[in-house]
Amino acid sequence: MSVADSAATLLAQHGLRQTPIRQAVLRAFLAKTYAQSSHDLEQSLDSNTDRITLYRTLKTFEEKGVVHRVIDNTDILRFALCSRECPPHAHADDHVHFKCSACLRTYCLNHVAIPAVALPGGFQATSREYLLTGVCQQCGVSQ
Ligand SMILES: [Zn+2]
Numbered sequence: 001m002s003v004a005d006s007a008a009t010l011l012a013q014h015g016l017r018q019t020p021i022r023q024a025v026l027r028a029f030l031a032k033t034y035a036q037s038s039h040d041l042e043q044s045l046d047s048n049t050d051r052i053t054l055y056r057t058l059k060t061f062e063e064k065g066v067v068h069r070v071i072d073n074t075d076i077l078r079f080a081l082c083s084r085e086c087p088p089h090a091h092a093d094d095h096v097h098f099k100c101s102a103c104l105r106t107y108c109l110n111h112v113a114i115p116a117v118a119l120p121g122g123f124q125a126t127s128r129e130y131l132l133t134g135v136c137q138q139c140g141v142s143q
């Protein structure tokens with residue numbers, strides 16, 4: 001399946017109308033293996049892409065469970081594609097994120113589950129983030 005096909009397929013799977021900007025943003029996500037900030041995405045998109053349209057597109061994608069926020073302890077908001085096996089809205093906080101201190105990229109480790117945490121009585125968690133910092137596969141190999 002080509003990247004263009006999978007962008008169209010992802011939109012269809014989430015019941016989203018096909019628009020050129022949505023397809024372009026999805027292609028930009030699909031081309032990268034790490035979380036993207038809106039600035040990163042702007043670099044991949046056509047230079048005349050309207051920034052407000054990009055923000056709106058990301059907001060729609062987040063609401064529909066196409067992408068999720070990746071918190072990486074910087075003030076830059078990053079997003080990553082949700083993995084396909086997961087049902088909508090059940091995946092954003094189930095896996096570990098890994099920030100590489102060499103390339104500064106943040107990866108979704110979709111297959112590494114956040115370990116269960118036993119909370120004291122009276123505490124109820126409603127969301128969770130699990131961020132590891134270190135050296136990624138690529139940076140580790142090249143050192
Ligand atoms: Zn790295």
Ligand SMILES: [Zn+2]
Pocket residue numbers: 068070080095096097107108109
């Ligand atoms: Zn993630």
